[in-house]
Amino acid sequence: MTAALKLKAIRDWFDVRREPLVIAGPCSAESEEQLFETSKQLVESGAVSAIRAGIWKPRTRPNSFEGIGPHALPWLTRVKEELQIPVATEVANAQHVEHCLRAGIDILWIGARTTVNPFYVQEIAEALKGTDIPVLVKNPIHSDLGLWVGALERLEKVGIQKLAAVHRGFYTDSDAPFRNEPKWEMSFALRAKAPDIPIICDPSHIAGKRNLVEQVSQTALDINLDGLMIESHITPEKALSDAAQQLTPADLVSMINRLILRSSEPRNENAHLELDQLRTKIDGLDQQIVNLLKDRMDLVREIGQIKVDNDISIFQMDRWFEILAKRGLQGKELELNTALIQELFQTIHKYSVERQNEVFQNKNRS
Template identity: 35%
Template structure:
């Protein structure tokens, strides 16, 4: 349930409500605005008795039961879009954020070339895998910590924030030393021990939708991270597995507005994995902008034909620069649409 405190409730009054909720065995999570505090309540069992008790407290304005199974990430819990600050960039705000770079870090020359090119083209975050989950045990598995060190060097040279994948609970602390954003790949979307650990990692988390996962399952995985202490979660639609074989995956483009209705978390699109073909990436990227995504994560490689992983879906440096230029008219419309949405939200408060 959600508890809305009265305007300018004191700290003592807020703490009293939180303590009352805890007496019923539930956990609390508060969002503090400039004038009003909202308290989220989660736990197991019927909350009716707790609701009735809280409603009787004079400092409480309103109590509403949350119908969604995912509590903290639902629009019922928070109407405003969550804005996540990363290295001076705000994801989920007034800027469309592009993350770009190679599938995997392969060498210092490769990652530096990619970082300098994507920064020049307008990307704000550098993606690159130091640890790679591969279907075949014989494929390139990544440079591991040496790859993380190269990403850190690229960050120092370009100013780009780093997003890289973490594959296990054991790797969280190591990756968090280097990464600005911790990426959870599609195969690990329901690795619940990893999600719990990321709730305590102190870094924003980008959570990719699983290969055959529903929107509800994606949101429940996001709930794991938030319920364990980390509200900074970015959702990523990266295509799902269907009967279609013309593309690597099927881009569920409609999932973006669906997620925007259901959750306050930022939503981005991965057109590279969604299609598996570099020729389709620019068109699907434009679709992502038009349909309301908060950003893109795109695979870009200095020499895709020599890439150790995902070369077929990686843009080269010139192709990425061209795509970014072609996105500009769409981004102007995106900014106007975002202003309209924010105005409507403010009017409805």
């Protein structure tokens, strides 16, 4: 993201009725009655700032419900005009953009399946050139920060200033409670690359199950994301897409009222002092960790030298499995998160192999 990029805060885009900022509505606009009644209940609650509904639904396999298409755009327009609230939908190509601009849709979003392809994003960006419409960009399916940032940059280059990112989680093939792995660290990485970009969480697509949406929503607020984009349907069990993750308007409003908005800084002076003291201790421990890593990498280099002198291969699988098992057991005994230990030592091992490879390369050059 260019250093000169200055974007409007998300709350400048449209009337925000309350905190937290919530964009809500059905996964798909299935009928005019379904969309309007869902929207009406959400708007009357005062809990939402905009209504969302999918018109085009990209699906992996044919014969799945792929949305009503442009025939449903007047339904969104009716919601906008009669309920006096901004409306949003997803676009995946230039033709979608043109339909939405003609219909007066207020907010567009680019889905995860589109963000992965720079050609698609560029086509959408070109179609949006000269407009001032807010555009939300969902993270790509896989955790590729470059694609996410690149999509935002392409839109910024054609003059789109009202931009936000949507954190909707990432594909995983492992058994997990969530449909998509949250990987909250990706939102931190995006903040570092583009600090002016608001980030909205899509807890529906992370959770995949309606009973987990509240948990994900609260986590998103706890890490200071800028709002929520939640799927809601008057009869979720009958929904034609994503039935398991949609909430009724009443349940969504009840959930919103239970969410806790926490301050980013302590208001209590004693808490402030205690945090400073503990953070100072953490800083000391972090310095020790870095020093220990330096000592470990020095030993790795010595091992690499012995291997190259004796024609021993860099990677020994038995030794690697031994390290994982021992450190994993140690972590378990200390009640540390198993995934933390595994990921930590996978990273350490990766750079240990690189360090030994440097020794081999130096030998080859001499």
